[in-house]
Amino acid sequence: MAPTIFIDGEAGTTGLGIRERLRDLPVTVLSIDPDRRKDREARLALMRAADLVVLCLPDAASVEASAMAASIEGAEQPRLLDASSAHRVSPDWVYGFPELAAAQPALIAEAARVSNPGCYATGAIALLAPLVASGIIPPATPLTINAISGYSGGGKSMIADHEADGGPAFHLYALGLEHKHIPEIVARSGLTTRPIFVPSVGHFAQGMIVSIPLHLAALPGRPTPQLLHETLAAHYAGSAHVSVLPGRPEERLTGEELAGSDRLELRVHGNARLGQAVLTARLDNLGKGASGAAIQNIRLMLSL
Numbered sequence: 534m535a536p537t538i539f540i541d542g543e544a545g546t547t548g549l550g551i552r553e554r555l556r557d558l559p560v561t562v563l564s565i566d567p568d569r570r571k572d573r574e575a576r577l578a579l580m581r582a583a584d585l586v587v588l589c590l591p592d593a594a595s596v597e598a599s600a601m602a603a604s605i606e607g608a609e610q611p612r613l614l615d616a617s618s619a620h621r622v623s624p625d626w627v628y629g630f631p632e633l634a635a636a637q638p639a640l641i642a643e644a645a646r647v648s649n650p651g652c653y654a655t656g657a658i659a660l661l662a663p664l665v666a667s668g669i670i671p672p673a674t675p676l677t678i679n680a681i682s683g684y685s686g687g688g689k690s691m692i693a694d695h696e697a698d699g700g701p702a703f704h705l706y707a708l709g710l711e712h713k714h715i716p717e718i719v720a721r722s723g724l725t726t727r728p729i730f731v732p733s734v735g736h737f738a739q740g741m742i743v744s745i746p747l748h749l750a751a752l753p754g755r756p757t758p759q760l761l762h763e764t765l766a767a768h769y770a771g772s773a774h775v776s777v778l779p780g781r782p783e784e785r786l787t788g789e790e791l792a793g794s795d796r797l798e799l800r801v802h803g804n805a806r807l808g809q810a811v812l813t814a815r816l817d818n819l820g821k822g823a824s825g826a827a828i829q830n831i832r833l834m835l836s837l
């Protein structure tokens with residue numbers, strides 16, 4: 534029998550993206566009556582009937598929904614995949630980033646609770662984790678992470694704002710330096726010093742670039758841009774979703790290029806003579822940054 538999935542928050546931006554991608558998989562999606570989508574009893578009934586519940590809700594609603602699922606006793610208790618940022622550094626949840634380490638896919642496949650990575654965090658961690666693990670970037674290195682996202686990153690309300698009146702062409706935000714992805718980036722990259730994270734939104738719907746400037750001359754052994762590229766290329770060799778591409782000086786990187794895809798592109802743009810580099814990650818915030826990553830995790834969790 535095909536496994537059953539209930540997407541709590543199916544009508545939202547991430548929920549819709551997952552619903553769309555599930556059409557190609559041998560699963561039965563249990564949909565809630567739209568008028569009862571926030572009704573506790575209706576949601577509990579579908580949670581009981583599902584093998585896997587995918588939470589596509591704001592953080593507080595996600596915490597509440599996880600508690601609801603945990604209150605179900607016995608064999609009816611479903612497994613959970615959470616797209617929100619509520620559980621990404623929680624020890625009781627497995628981090629749903631299959632490319633992070635060789636053991637990660639098996640951990641995800643067996644887990645009762647999996648937390649989907651954040652969109653910006655996906656780009657930052659994909660760049661940093663292999664370089665920290667290999668010793669090229671010492672964990673205590675002070676880093677700055679810049680990023681630009683399409684406006685769909687802000688969910689239904691930001692989409693409505695941009696599509697109604699045009700919205701600003703570009704704005705920085707989270708200037709209190711406490712963006713919700715920072716703890717996840719620190720924990721999952723293996724850093725010990727909190728980076729400064731400067732996100733921004735552009736007036737385009739989907740797509741994202743995360744960029745990390747590096748003073749290579751200040752790192753131990755003054756690593757070359759070539760060594761960084763080779764380290765990332767070795768880590769992601771054979772990956773279906775992550776590619777490590779040459780960083781070309783003449784290139785104009787645009788955020789929208791991967792809109793609609795579930796891929797993640799990593800580059801090292803460097804100048805060996807100056808001892809400087811900029812690492813970049815390009816992805817669709819709704820693809821590898823959300824729904825595409827969720828599908829990777831669903832496939833692993835349900836052996837599809």
Ligand SMILES: NC(=O)C1=CN([C@@H]2O[C@H](COP(=O)(O)OP(=O)(O)OC[C@H]3O[C@@H](n4cnc5c(N)ncnc54)[C@H](OP(=O)(O)O)[C@@H]3O)[C@@H](O)[C@H]2O)C=CC1
Nearest residue numbers: 542544545546547589590591594616617685686688689823
């Ligand atoms: N957009 C993105 O790029 C990404 C988003 N995420 C995360 O995914 C989660 C969902 O975000 P996103 O899809 O963008 O948000 P949206 O605002 O587009 O969708 C959220 C959905 O949840 C519903 N909802 C809210 N509260 C409840 C509740 N108590 N019970 C049931 N349904 C509820 C909303 O219904 P209604 O509108 O009627 O209130 C809406 O349909 C968030 O945690 C977000 O951080 C993760 C990665 C990327």
Ligand SMILES: CC(=O)N[C@@H](CCC(=O)OP(=O)(O)O)C(=O)O
Nearest residue numbers: 616617618651652682686687734
């Ligand atoms: C543009 C914008 O507002 N983006 C959102 C992050 C979107 C997202 O992906 O949030 P999670 O992955 O953490 O669930 C923000 O900065 O809060």
